[in-house]
Amino acid sequence: MTDGLGRLDELPRVRLAPDPTPLEPLPNIEREIAGSGRSGPRLYVKRDDTHPLAFGGNKVRQLEFYFGEAREAGADTVLITGAVQSNFCRLCAAFAARLGLECHIQMEDRVPKDDPLYRSSGNVLVARLLGATMHTYPHGEDEAGADAQLEEIAAGLRAKGRTPYVIHLAPGHPPLGALGYVVAARELAGQLDAMDIRPSAFVVPSGSGATHAGFLFGLRALGIDTPVLGVCVRRAADLQQPRILTRCGDIAELLGVASPVTAADVQITDEFLAPGYGLLNAPTREAILMGASREALMLDPVYSGKAMAAFLDRARKGTADETLIFLHTGGTPAIFAYGNVLGEGFGW
Numbered sequence: 001m002t003d004g005l006g007r008l009d010e011l012p013r014v015r016l017a018p019d020p021t022p023l024e025p026l027p028n029i030e031r032e033i034a035g036s037g038r039s040g041p042r043l044y045v046k047r048d049d050t051h052p053l054a055f056g057g058n059k060v061r062q063l064e065f066y067f068g069e070a071r072e073a074g075a076d077t078v079l080i081t082g083a084v085q086s087n088f089c090r091l092c093a094a095f096a097a098r099l100g101l102e103c104h105i106q107m108e109d110r111v112p113k114d115d116p117l118y119r120s121s122g123n124v125l126v127a128r129l130l131g132a133t134m135h136t137y138p139h140g141e142d143e144a145g146a147d148a149q150l151e152e153i154a155a156g157l158r159a160k161g162r163t164p165y166v167i168h169l170a171p172g173h174p175p176l177g178a179l180g181y182v183v184a185a186r187e188l189a190g191q192l193d194a195m196d197i198r199p200s201a202f203v204v205p206s207g208s209g210a211t212h213a214g215f216l217f218g219l220r221a222l223g224i225d226t227p228v229l230g231v232c233v234r235r236a237a238d239l240q241q242p243r244i245l246t247r248c249g250d251i252a253e254l255l256g257v258a259s260p261v262t263a264a265d266v267q268i269t270d271e272f273l274a275p276g277y278g279l280l281n282a283p284t285r286e287a288i289l290m291g292a293s294r295e296a297l298m299l300d301p302v303y304s305g306k307a308m309a310a311f312l313d314r315a316r317k318g319t320a321d322e323t324l325i326f327l328h329t330g331g332t333p334a335i336f337a338y339g340n341v342l343g344e345g346f347g348w
């Protein structure tokens with residue numbers, strides 16, 4: 001099963017969560033979408049939200065490779081930057097806590113929200129409990145600037161005798177995190193085989209692109225040509241499409257193989273992005289409520305809720321001979337930070 005995956009299993013990796021994560025059917029949503037007298041597609045969910053590490057999520061798989069490199073470099077401190085309600089930052093703090101490292105989190109002002117709950121609850125609260133040191137960055141759309149300030153903090157720590165490891169945000173650094181989703185593609189392909197499920201399409205969120213690019217790369221490298229629909233949660237499709245293709249080229253370089261991904265493989269929708277990153281819309285609110293009230297699935301307003309909105313839309317347009325798989329990437333703590341806006345929308 002490693003054809004086309006090159007050096008994947010040789011690269012340093014720290015594993016704190018067992019695999020595989022469950023692959024489960026969604027019978028209640030399936031029935032509701034089918035409606036009376038009409039049958040619809042079979043629906044399944046890959047539960048990467050269930051990783052048993054500080055509320056889990058897709059960033060667990062990605063951090064396994066960053067912490068692998070950090071450990072090889074002898075780091076005693078890890079620095080990371082992200083939105084205020086970043087799951088990546090929260091899980092970085094979780095890895096650091098488990099491995100006995102110091103963690104510095106830089107919170108970028110990416111979402112125009114003054115809500116005190118947004119700035120203190122959810123991922124911020126969890127990261128603080130995990131012992132992270134918090135910093136701020138006043139912009140949200142300046143990846144290079146955010147990295148530069150993180151490097152400055154790292155230089156200060158180095159001057160005090162520490163050995164920092166920086167997880168960069170901007171493209172141009174090896175996409176180590178995407179390797180976690182190459183691994184996930186291999187894992188899921190094995191589960192689908194074992195359960196004799198033949199999917200017609202996968203639906204995944206597409207933010208930094210590490211999940212989308214890694215997963216798509218992994219499938220194609222294994223010779224699986226099932227469509228993967230990436231759901232934009234951060235930027236418009238015309239910007240995200242080339243980003244994913246470039247990321248796939250970077251993954252190929254890292255693994256020492258040729259990229260099996262073509263431009264036509266990169267399918268993207270930004271239909272559920274408005275009004276923008278980290279801001280709720282009606283289909284996402286409905287998707288969050290549907291996931292929770294029908295299947296007890298907790299979806300977040302920033303990532304997995306938007307991806308579920310696209311999945312439900314795809315399912316409603318689907319046919320009875322199709323099987324659709326939703327990749328649940330987690331984000332659970334954010335629902336508490338968005339408690340006000342979620343509740344207002346439902347009239348609670």
Ligand SMILES: Cc1ncc(COP(=O)(O)O)c(C=O)c1O
Pocket residue numbers: 057058059086087088205206207208209210211212300303304329330331332
């Ligand atoms: C819960 C969740 N889902 C999806 C994503 C998007 O993943 P990626 O950044 O790999 O595109 C993120 C990114 O932070 C996330 O936290």
